[in-house]
Amino acid sequence: MIKVAVCGAAGRMGQRIIVAAKEAGCTVSGALERPGHELVGQDAGLIAGCGALGVAISDDLNAVVEGCDVLIDFTTPKVSLKNLEVCALKKKAIVIGSTGFTPEERALAAELAKEIPAVLAPNMSVGVNVCFKILKDVAKTLGDDFDVEIVELHHNKKKDAPSGTAVRMGEVVAEALGRDYNKVANFHREGICGERTREEIGMQTVRGGDIVGEHTVYFIGMGERIEISHRAMTRDMFSRGSVRAAQWVVGKQPGIYDMQDVLGLK
Ligand SMILES: NC(=O)c1ccc[n+]([C@@H]2O[C@H](COP(=O)([O-])OP(=O)(O)OC[C@H]3O[C@@H](n4cnc5c(N)ncnc54)[C@H](O)[C@@H]3O)[C@@H](O)[C@H]2O)c1
Ligand SMILES: O=C(O)C1=N[C@H](C(=O)O)CCC1
Secondary structure: OOEEEEEOOOOHHHHHHHHHHHHOOOEEEEEEOOOOOOOOOOEHHHHHOOOOOOOEEEOOHHHHHHOOOEEEEOOOHHHHHHHHHHHHHHOOEEEEOOOOOOHHHHHHHHHHOOOOEEEEOOOOOHHHHHHHHHHHHHHHHHHHHOEEEEEEEEOOOOOOOOOHHHHHHHHHHHHHOOOOHHHHEEOOOOOOOOOOOOOOEEEEEEEOOOOOEEEEEEEEOOOOEEEEEEEEOOOHHHHHHHHHHHHHHOOOOOEEEOHHHHHOOO
């Protein structure tokens, strides 16, 4: 039975991960929150709604990492990089679901993960990871004759944009078409912005209410259109996916992995 600790334990995802870890038969060995959080000291299971676990939410990163086999972290890129550093020092595995990493932060994460096995994935659901696979094939087959636009919708509390999933979808499509995502992604159209270029990938963001997460990639041709959509109805497939990743990553060789590795989709 692996010992799982959860960082961001009082957050929307952290609470669902605690429930999923318990349901999967893992031992929840620790729960972390930011120093000063009002729920530090409270039982993590009671806060998550799955009954008392006898694990108090802590703000002591070193002690929590020491006591686990794997840390599951859904917070922010800066917090995740710090967690990765501590896990590397203590030779513990980590699963990171935080999104909004800059390319430089992703490179730093890969560097730190040379010491330990780490899963870093913007979306832990099976459905989205199957979409990544399909998108590669569709983009390759359609080639340059179809314009690509990506639209994502999320709740009004989301801090990063575009979503990590939309960025990965853009990267997958760009790579399949032999383009550099960082050069062709277009996040903004306003005023007399000119005609669309053939190579650009439009990235559109919608925020509102309690939308869990929706992504559509449009391949728009002359007289026809393909739309590949994924809609998340609850956060539970993200949390179950993160626990599946935690069970998979313990004991793996050091290095950075993603959810496609976990699911055997490569
Ligand atoms: N990979 C996926 O499948 C997936 C799915 C959903 C959300 N996410 C991402 O997960 C992240 C969290 O999302 P959320 O909706 O749970 O956000 P949230 O704001 O509800 O939760 C984040 C929690 O992290 C805590 N936190 C902040 N600093 C901390 C620190 N130093 N130590 C410990 N805890 C700290 C916050 O207090 C908060 O409770 C976001 O980046 C989001 O995009 C990824
Ligand atoms: O709620 C969020 O925040 C989500 N973030 C991920 C992303 O940015 O892609 C996955 C979907 C939910």
